[in-house]
Each structure stands twice: as structure tokens, then as C-alpha cells.
Amino acid sequence: MKGRGSLSGWVGFAVDAGLGVGFAAALAFQAYRIADSWGGAYWQFGCVAGAVMCGLALVRRRGRLWAAIAGLAVAAVAIVVARLAGLPSEPGPAMALGLSVLVGSAVRVLPAWRAGAVAAGGGAVVAGGLLAAFVFSTGSVVAVLNGAAWLAALVAGLGPRLLAARRRAMADRVRRNERLVLARELHDVVAHHITSIVLQAQAGQLLARKQPHTAEGSLADIEAAGSDALAATRRVVGLLRDATENSNDNDKTHSAEQLGELVKRFDGHGLVVRLSLPDGESGWPPEVARTLYRVVQESLTNISRHAPNARHVTVTVTVARDQDAVRVQVVDDAPPGVTPYPHRGGYGLIGMRERVEALGGTLSVGPRRGAGWSVLATLPIATAASVSGRR
Template identity: 60%
Template sequence: MDVRDRLASWPVVVADVGLGVVFALALVTQAVAFADSWGGGYWIFDAVAGLSGCGLALVRRRHRAVTTAAGLLVGAASLGVAGAAGLPAEPGLALTLALAVLVGSALRTLPPVPAGTAVLANLGLVVATWLVFPSSAGVGAVTVLNGLGLSAAVSTGLVLRLLDVRRATTTERVRRDERLALARELHDVVAHHVTGIVLQAQAAQLATRRPTGGPGTPAGLAEALAGIETAGSAALGAMRRVVGVLRDVDDAPSATAAPEHLDELVTRFAGPGRPVVRLHHPEGPTGWPPEVTSTVYRVVQESLTNVSRHAPHARTVTVRVDEQRRGVTVEVVDDAPPLPGRRSPDRGYGLVGMRERVETLGGTLRVGPRSGAGWAVHATLPVPAPERR
């Protein structure tokens, strides 16, 4: 499991542990209350029903529809048995909490039809509790408790569902914008050179077409030039198909500016109150493809932007760009002390675009805290062998 997976999983573990503690307290509280008021073993049935519902709520992520349906069946069964056997009113406190978690989770993640069905089924359970266990006050305490649980499930589930939709929409917009930028760079850089190859090959073929009886041309030159033209045309067509996939929209005019040097980027980043940036990169021409050079620049730019936004106490930032056998590696490391408010790598939309750009070129990106202090961004970009120095 890499850094990104560990960071993504620990909040889920903490939430489930906290939920388990709440369920345990609810089970104990209900058992003690029944033992004091009803005496005997009346608390046992409520404990079994509540434990069953709580267990389903804790494993809900494995199959939300199944666990939600099973939880509602447990609630209906406990209500029927308690009403027929003269037991305390059900669903009890723990089972009500479990149903709220299950229904709220279903409302957040499931499609509209099963999510709405879960809400209606829980509403039916609340109404059935009111009918099976009538109260002289009109609405019994257990019915009120179940109604409050349903209200909390619906409100929380809807809010989280809307937040998820907003987050997904924003992420998709960022990815779409990044794909457009990549498509423009491919069009401006790659298409320009490939088109030049095709035009030169065509011109060379015209130059070899001399009048009959004129001086001959080297053997096979015309055929070789025709092959160059064919290969260039095929490469141009393939590149256009890649651009079409990246755009996924109607063609738009190019707006890509010339790439800037990392030294200029570091100079602009420096200033009062900013950490010192130590830059290490290959000297002289690299021979990398333009899209790799541009991506290296964007990774460093986004990383320094994140340092300025989320690591105000960092003293130094080390930027290292190396050319290795497997390609180009980019590493940006800061020494900021750990802060509870520093953003998780999966929540930054700038990092979404950075990851999209790197992975489009077949590379990998890792972002996360370092052991001790600071954060690290590590990107690896493959470089085709003919492009290397």
C-alpha cells in the first residue's frame, strides 16, 4: 500500500472505530435501562437485535444495498417479535442508530431508486412502531426516537450526497481543463514538427522528379522519401486521434505559451517570508520531448504553490530533477512541521490536474507526508530512448 492509499484509508478506520464505540455505548445504555425498568432478561432480545443491526452498519461499505435491506429486515423482525411477545418496544436505541447509519449511507451512495426505497422502508418502520406500540400521549418515546433517527439519516445523507456531487463535478472540470491544456500542447508542439516532416518529404520528392534523360538520382531516394511521408502522415493522424481523446470537446484554438525555465520559476517564488528553494537539475540541453519538459515545469510549479498555501512554516524546499535510466524524476520536498490542517493529497484539485498530466504521459505521481516532518512530491516521467541525450 503506497502513501496515497494509506492516507485515504485511515479516516475510514477512525470513523468506523468511533462508530463502534457509539454503538457499544448505546447497547450498554439500553441494556441497563431495560434491566432496571423491566427486570429479568428482557434486555437480551433488544441487545441481540441491536447487535445485529450495528454489525451490519459497520460492514455497510462491502455492499450498501444488501446491508441496508438486511438492517431494515432486522428492524421489522424485532418490531414484530416484540409486539407479539409483549417485549419492550422496538427498534431500540442501538438498532435505531444502526438504521440511521445504514439509510443515510444508502441515501448518499446508492442510485435514486434504491436510496428512496430505503428511506420509505424506514419511514414505514417508524409508522409501524407507532401502530404496534400506541401511547396514551399519542406518540410514544420509541416512535419519536425512530423518527429522529430517520430525520438525521435523510438530512445527513442528502447533504453528503450533494457534497459528493459537487466534488465530483469540480474534479471532472479540473481534469477536463487539464486535458484541454495537454491537447493544446500536443497540437502546438508535436503536430508542428510532424507536419514539417511531411512537408519536407513532399518537397524532396518534387525535387527528385527530373525530366527524362536528366541526371539520375541516388537509388532508392524517392522510395525512402515516400516512406518518410507515409510514416509522418500516420504519426500525424495518430497524434490527432490522441488529441481528440484528450479534448473530448469541439476543437478550440491553441493557447499554449512557451515553457518557462525552472530557474525563473524559483526566482519568482522567492520573497520575504518564503522558504529558501534549492534547485538541482541537469545542466545544458536535455533533449527531452517538449511535453515532458512542460510537465516537469508544471509539477514543480504546482508543488511550490502548495508549499506557499499549506506549509507556511517551511524553511527550505528542495527541488531535484534528474535524468535516470527509466526516465525523468521530479522530487519536491519541504521541511514544514506537521500541521493538523494540512490538506490531504486527494483533496487538492491542483493535484488532480498534476496527476492527470503525469499519468497521461505514462508516468507516476506520489504525494504525501515524509517521516518526521515535511511533505514530498515525487513524479516519474518516461522518456523514449531516441529522445535522450
């Protein structure tokens, strides 16, 4: 950090040194041209005013707003004095160069309304110079050059400002997307595994009262579920520490076998869960397989948590006839009036919809006719393949 600060200081010093050389050259050129065309000591006022403006430009970093205001005031006074005293048109080349540096610097870094005020003040100075030149029919070329310098200052200030704003917006968007991804992963991991532990603990309590000799097996199941939860949590924490280190875990395809294991975790704990898969190997893109797995996981978790009266759940995975999309539907038989997807306080449905829509798919969630709820997700394969390719 110290080295970076020193480098920035040297760059600023080099820029100011270059500006100083440019200002000196502009002042010398202005004095020479006025002395050559006007004669006498007409060059003195313009050079003094230009030197003051250039000095303000060199110390602008100490207070960009006040330096710009002082520069605008010097330019306005110089225009009035030059017209009343019959002197060469102002702002002259040196003053125009210094003023453009002040305006450009202010537009680049000051807050929006202050930057706009400084830019407007520079425009007023230019307009005043043009008006004086046309009224007195002198110095029109100088006035036009002043206008060009003001426009150049706006471009030089607005360009980096807009670029920095764009970079900030991109960084904010990336951070927001990362937060959403991590929020979904944390929700999926924590909600699913803890729900599984709770269900097995409840079943273990019942077995302990009715069949004490089976309690050991229930405790082993709870221990296994806790170990799975810990391992999954570590993977998510790894994403926070080093995304590249865990890219393989993140991109791991969830197979039909893993989907079957997921269903088995919920089957037998008060629920009868049946899984129907298409024949043959899926060969789906990783994003499709992962999203399909998460939809089923979230659906079963919500049924277990919020629809305790449901007894049967069916998970059906099908492929469209033209092989361009995969559909997964999860239906339960919860009594009417019971919803496994609370409208408030939960993020599972939001995360599920975000996952599906990120692949260009659709998600439909709602009550079935008669009893139960249905979750239907359609995932286009071609769109997901292009997403996986970009990753």
C-alpha cells in the first residue's frame, strides 16, 4: 500500500510538472504574440491574470471546488477589465488552459451537483467572452478557442467520471450476483440438511419410546446427516475463501443416482416419496442437472417443514419430445389450505425461481385441484449449455 501511494504521488508530481511546463510555454507565447501585434506593455495584464490562473490549476488538489471557483472569478474579472480598459481579449491562451484544467479536474471528482455548477460556471465564462468579442468585434478567434478549451475540459472530466461510474456499477452487480449465489447455496445446504436432521431426530424419539433397541440406528442416521451438513457447509465456506479452489465442486453434475439418494433421505420419515426418471443416461449440462437437483431438494424440504400432513410425494422428471428441455414436477397430497411455500419470511421459492430463470426456464408453483401442491420447472437444455460454456 505504501508503494502504491508513493507511485501515485510521483505520477501526480510528473503531471503537475508537465502542466507547469505547458503553462510557462502558453504564457511566453501569449506575451510574444500580444507584444508583436499590440506593442507596448499590453501583454502584462493578460500574463499576470494567466499566471494566477495557472497557479490555481497547479494547487487544485488542495481544494478542487474552491480552486475552480477562484479560477472562474479570476476569468470573469479579467474579461470585464480587458473590455473596459481596451486590452486584448480575455481569457487568453494561458488562462484558458489553466481554466480548462480546473474545470476538468472538478468535473472528474466532485459530487454531481458541484461538478455541474463548476461546468456551468465555465460555460458562463466562455459565453461572456464570446459576447464581449462580438459586441466589440475583437478577439473572436480567442473566444472560439476558449469555447473549445471548455468543451475539452468537459470531455476530459466526464470521460473518467463515467468510466469510474461504470466500473462501480459493474463491481456492484458482480458483488450482488455473488451474494445471491452464496445466499442460495447457504439456504439450500442449511435448510435441507437441518430439516433432514430434525426429521430423523423426531423419528428417533418415536422409535426410542416404542422400540428402544432401534434408537442406536436412529442416532447413527442423525450423525451421518450432521456430517453431511458439516461437509456441505465447508464447501460453501470454501466458495467464500477461494472460488477457483472449489470450482470443481461447484460445477459437479448431480446424477440420477444422487437424485435417488436425495429422495431416500425423505422417504420413510412420515412421507412416501416416489421418483420417476426418464430411461437412459441424461447427458444434461451441469447447470441443468444442478438446478433440477436443487428444485427437488427445496420442494421436498418445504413439504417436510410446512406440510406435515402430506403423506405421498411424487417426483417426476421428463424430457421433451424434441429433447430441447427437461421438466421436473414435484406434487404432494397435503390437505387443502396447507401450503409448503409460505408467502412471507422464506427465501427458498425466490432462490428456486432465480436458479430456473437464470437458465431461461420457467417455474410454476401452486395448489392442485382437490388437494396438494405442485412445483413444475422447465429447463431448456440449449440455453443451459451456452451458460455452462461461458462459465
